[in-house]
Amino acid sequence: MPMKRFHNRAKIVQVEDVARDTVRLCLQVAEIADQVEPGQFVMLGPLAPDSHDPFLNRPFSVHACHDDIIELLIGVVGRGSRMLSEFVPGQDLYVLGPLGSGFQVPAGAKHMVLVGGGLGIAPLFYLAQHCSRLAAKTVLLYGAGNSEQLLSTVTLTDLGVELALATDDGSAGHHGHAGDLLLNWIAAQPEARGRDTYLATCGPEKMMAAVAAIGREHDFQVEVSLEARMACGVGACLGCTAFDVQGKAVRVCHEGPVFPAGEVFGP
Ligand SMILES: Cc1cc2nc3c(=O)[nH]c(=O)nc-3n(C[C@H](O)[C@H](O)[C@H](O)COP(=O)(O)OP(=O)(O)OC[C@H]3O[C@@H](n4cnc5c(N)ncnc54)[C@H](O)[C@@H]3O)c2cc1C
Ligand code: FES
Incomplete structure (x- = not known):
């Protein structure tokens, strides 16, 4: 069955400093927690719906998942991530996901x-x-x-x-x-x-x-698992195109972010 994608207002349930310039953000969002797979990500935003500044939503991998909660690890590197680190429990945040293609753990690996x-x-x-x-x-x-x-x-x-x-x-x-x-x-x-x-x-x-x-x-x-600057996060804008496979442009948000290493670094 194809995976559904949700654009939701999630409730922030915890914000915790876990390392230097790094915050763990826990969001209550059952629709995503129910189906997200390791390696998939979510787009957060608009972070300031009234001003639309910053304009673009920001991609973050799912770091952990339990019950109806997803956890994200936010490295504070710029304006968007700083705003995210300043959210407090009880606030709402827009989240789109789960997105992308995650890790394909081979059956039978020892x-x-x-x-x-x-x-x-x-x-x-x-x-x-x-x-x-x-x-x-x-x-x-x-x-x-x-x-x-x-x-x-x-x-x-x-x-x-x-x-x-x-x-x-x-x-x-x-x-x-x-x-x-x-x-x-x-x-x-x-x-x-x-x-x-x-x-x-x-x-x-x-x-x-x-x-x-x-x-x-x-x-x-x-x-x-690759990173790229992203705009839409859903394969529509081609902003995250990273490389070609057999002449076909590969979008990090859609075909990835997880790829066989041979496709990225050569066989
Ligand atoms: C699929 C995916 C999953 C990601 N997962 C995580 C995660 O779990 N935790 C985490 O902390 N970050 C993650 N990132 C990176 C995160 O999206 C960026 O750090 C964030 O969007 C920066 O926003 P900002 O407004 O704080 O920074 P900006 O003000 O936009 O930029 C600050 C600096 O960060 C650089 N930068 C911004 N975005 C990226 C990017 N996507 N790739 C490389 N450099 C970038 C800029 O060039 C600039 O130097 C992920 C990115 C992708 C594409
Ligand atoms: S971010 Fe728009 S196609 Fe990937």
Whole structure:
């Protein structure tokens, strides 16, 4: 059955600082919570319906989902995200979703390896929730600039998945990048080779390219979640076109944001 898309007024039920310049926003919106899949996103806005400033709605991945609640992780980087971080519980917010195509976790994969950098952790957290309900072993490899930018590890270990952390400055976990964590994990898991291992990554493009290259070398099944500036979020404006596949323009909001790594970084 095709997935329905809703444009709703959602009730904000919680706004919480979870790391430096990062807020978790919890929205009560049963129609979306009922059907959103890991990797899908929502468009938030208009953020100021009276002034329409900012004019464009803003895309955010679903970070977690339970009952009639969706959780979003908002990195405060500009005007829209700052406004979102200043909302308070009890206020309403317009939300359109669920949107896009999420992660396609292969049936029968024995190892699920999720590699997130910075705010790229947002959709991977929901994916980890999902994978931890499947029988497969799930590991979350998570890197950030420093310890203040890392999400609370309590929230992460609540997932019940194996977790390894890295920071660029060595203030928490491994001193280095999430890609290093992947190499360490592979070295410690000689049995995890080939198509039985599913690798999903989200974060800075350079990191995803490095992770995809490692995955390709070991013949893992790899998916990447892309970001692009978006206007409509529903495939209509072509504003988020990222690359061509066999001469056909691919829209991040519609065909993605999750793609097989080979389509993005080459086979
Ligand atoms: C599918 C999708 C899912 C996303 N999920 C999340 C998420 O879970 N959490 C999160 O914090 N952010 C997420 N983003 C990015 C988020 O949409 C932008 O950070 C946000 O729209 C910025 O709005 P702003 O008004 O605060 O910033 P602006 O004032 O519009 O811009 C501030 C700075 O951020 C840069 N920027 C803005 N939008 C993007 C973008 N889409 N990609 C790259 N750089 C951008 C601008 O170039 C500028 O340097 C996602 C984006 C996409 C496309
Ligand atoms: S944002 Fe309009 S087509 Fe993707």
